[in-house]
Amino acid sequence: MSALTLAEFFTEDAIKLVLEGKSKDDVLRELVGLLRLDRRSEEILYKMLRKRENLGSTGIGKGVAIPHCRSLMVNRLRVAFGRSPSGIEFDAIDSKLCKYFFLIVAPPLEISNQYLPVLGKVAQLCKRDEMVKRFDELASAQDFLALLQELNA
């Protein structure tokens, strides 16, 4: 079985380098919007992400948040990336504003079992010291994809 790489899951249209949201709720909605689901699916998914945040913030520190959940609203693993230039109060574990957001949503049943490995890879990637600078330098969605390819994450 070949090792999975993050680059294979991201597409340009699910990357937004200037998030407009100013609050946690706004950013969650904006990230869900990048998945291009129908309106009702978006609403259910947003509610599920909100419930997940209530258990403990997905802001893991260093300006990174990885909101995630399983939901019937997707039939395969879906991911998105967003960057907020001004930062958002996200109740992160280090109490700092979050600027970099990875949304990860998986169906309830996943034969390929990629949800936790992808979550783990994203978390691992974001813990690297140089990543904040690299995320800040991104000028386009293509840059983000190229970064993942370069890091072979």
Place this chain on the structure above:
Amino acid sequence: MERQLERLILLQDLCALKRDLASQETFEQFEEMGFEIDRAERIEQAINEVVKELDEEAYEMFNWLAEKYTRPIAAVHRGVCYGCFITLPTSYYDRIRESDELATCEHCGRIIYVVD
């Protein structure tokens, strides 16, 4: 989409989350990734809140199916139930697409949610 179905879907997703967190191995994996899940008891509160908004009949149906299946609700994509992967009869599929009532798969009995 019918409101009861939306709530049932949320209930199923919450139950899936509860199962994930109940697994010590999965819980530890989340912690290793850097997630602090320090309010896990809220999952039960969230489930109870959704249950309160459900009709008794819908909730009973869900519970009865939950005894048989880990996923009592299945999505339907292009006429195929993703619970049992059987193609729904065309006439039935057309009917439930237009209906606001809860529908079930004629083969596996799961509550179904038509995606496309």
